[in-house]
Every structure is written in structure tokens, then in C-alpha cells.
């Protein structure tokens with residue numbers, strides 16, 4: 001029996017004007033869309049009108065984001081590094097869902113001017129552990145130290161493509177395993 005493709009949400013974490021994140025996310029989504037085991041949806045935080053503060057009741061936009069998380073079987077979080085962490089826009093959105101993250105795999109596509117966004121990933125691993133999500137080991141790191149002028153041609157190389165497929169393989173393995181586990185047993189949180 002052929003398994004239905006897993007739904008992979010590629011989350012664009014930066015909402016900064018003039019951001020690079022959407023280019024990197026679209027490249028990664030392109031890598032994923034060539035696979036038959038995944039159906040890919042881009043979730044762009046810049047398209048949600050989130051409230052400036054955390055309201056007592058979820059707004060329709062907050063609920064729409066949580067529903068998007070709930071529909072997904074796996075996540076690729078595309079994050080820049082800001083002051084050795086990840087951007088506030090991403091933390092704000094992550095905190096709008098809770099059960100919807102549980103027992104699902106998360107992979108990281110990070111970038112920055114030093115260490116390819118590794119500090120941001122380290123902190124996201126802690127955050128997603130609190131949400132009972134499973135961070136996969138390998139990720140994609142894009143170094144922006146020399147700027148973004150040749151970003152598209154660098155992303156078109158073999159090494160980034162191979163790193164993307166390794167990450168996608170791990171997301172698929174965990175995605176299938178955890179989907180079956182969620183169907184067999186309600187999560188224990």
C-alpha cells in the first residue's frame with residue numbers, strides 16, 4: 001500500500017522588511033517539492049496579522065496559524081540568527097500553538113553572518129522540546145558572511161541540495177513514525 005505524502009510546513013521565521021529568509025525558504029521548499037513522500041506548504045509569518053501583545057482570547061489570525069500547525073505532520077523552520085538567537089517574530093508565532101506541535105518532528109534551516117545561524121538553532125531546540133516536538137539531528141546552515149549577492153547560485157550547488165535531502169529524509173522518517181504513534185495512542189502530555 002502506498003502511504004499518503006506527509007504534510008511538511010516550511011515556516012518562514014523572519015518578517016523583517018528586506019529579509020533574506022523568504023529566498024532561502026523558497027529554495028528549501030523547492031528541494032522538498034521534488035519528493036513524492038511530502039506535500040509542502042509555505043507558512044509565511046509575514047502574512048499573518050498577529051496582535052502586538054498576547055491577548056486573553058486567540059484572534060482569528062492566531063487560530064489560523066495554530067490550525068496550520070495542527071494540519072502539518074512535520075516542520076522545517078527557516079530561521080536567521082539575531083543577536084545569537086532567533087527572531088521575536090518566530091517566538092511569537094511558536095507560542096500561539098501548543099498541542100498542535102506535540103509529537104511532530106522539526107528540522108532547522110538556519111542562516112546568519114557567523115556560524116550559519118547555529119546559535120538560533122540551539123535555542124530553538126530548547127523551545128521545541130518544551131512543546132513535545134522532536135528536533136531532528138541534521139540541518140541546513142547557510143553562511144551569509146560574504147553577503148547575499150551570489151546566494152541563489154550558492155544554493156543551487158550540490159552541497160546545499162545534499163544537506164536538504166538529509167534533513168528531509170530525517171523529517172520523513174520521524175514524521176511517519178510519529179504520525180503512526182499519534183494514531184495508535186493519544187499523546188501523554
Ligand SMILES: Cc1cc2nc3c(=O)[nH]c(=O)nc-3n(C[C@H](O)[C@H](O)[C@H](O)COP(=O)(O)O)c2cc1C
Nearest residue numbers: 014016019020021080081082083084111112113114
Ligand atoms: C537585529 C539583527 C541581529 C543580528 N545578529 C546576528 C548574529 O548574532 N549573528 C549572525 O550571524 N548574524 C546576525 N545578524 C545578521 C542576520 O542573520 C542576517 O542579516 C540575516 O539576513 C537576517 O535574516 P533576514 O534577512 O531573513 O531577516 C543580525 C541581523 C539583525 C537584523
